[in-house]
Amino acid sequence: MTQSQIPVSHPSPYTEEEISHLVHAFYTKARKDPSLGPIFEAHVTDWDAHFVQMINFWSGNLLGTNRFRGAPMPKHLAIPELSPQLFERWLQIFKQTTQELDNPALAQQATAMANRIAERLWMGYQMTHSPDKPMVALREV
Numbered sequence: 448m449t450q451s452q453i454p455v456s457h458p459s460p461y462t463e464e465e466i467s468h469l470v471h472a473f474y475t476k477a478r479k480d481p482s483l484g485p486i487f488e489a490h491v492t493d494w495d496a497h498f499v500q501m502i503n504f505w506s507g508n509l510l511g512t513n514r515f516r517g518a519p520m521p522k523h524l525a526i527p528e529l530s531p532q533l534f535e536r537w538l539q540i541f542k543q544t545t546q547e548l549d550n551p552a553l554a555q556q557a558t559a560m561a562n563r564i565a566e567r568l569w570m571g572y573q574m575t576h577s578p579d580k581p582m583v584a585l586r587e588v
């Protein structure tokens with residue numbers, strides 16, 4: 448094999464450190480938010496464990512690591528009175544947080560993934576909690 452045939456592993460455009468920073472920065476904002484903050488405070492009992500869980504989740508989605516062990520759909524189905532406004536607010540804070548990271552590739556990719564996941568969680572939520580009502584789509588934030 449000549450030098451030019453040696454496979455090179457391309458470095459990821461984002462790091463575990465940036466993902467950890469994204470998760471912490473997101474929750475710093477979300478916990479202060481008047482609509483989302485009380486929900487997190489009511490349901491998250493162990494914040495250190497939640498941070499680890501969320502870092503593993505985003506690391507899995509963005510870096511392809513395989514540490515996340517969780518079940519986001521049932522966890523969100525169990526939260527009473529979620530609404531499109533709450534999901535849109537969540538996405539707004541997430542997007543704002545990613546834009547402050549100074550890594551456009553990470554911001555673009557993480558936001559696109561969050562939008563798709565939020566859409567799925569919200570669809571699942573409606574199908575479980577209000578199956579007889581017309582589906583409401585999330586507005587783009």
Ligand code: HEM
Pocket residue numbers: 483486487490491500501504516517518519522523526529530533534537560561562564565568
């Ligand atoms: C209305 C918007 C949302 C609210 C109020 C919310 C709230 C919460 C709460 C309270 C928990 C902790 C649940 C528990 O441990 O019992 C949680 C977990 C989690 N959330 Fe959300 N969330 C929202 C949207 C999202 C979105 C859009 C995503 C992904 C893009 C997401 C990803 C996760 C993940 C991965 C977990 C951990 C699940 C697990 O431990 O299995 N959440 N969320």
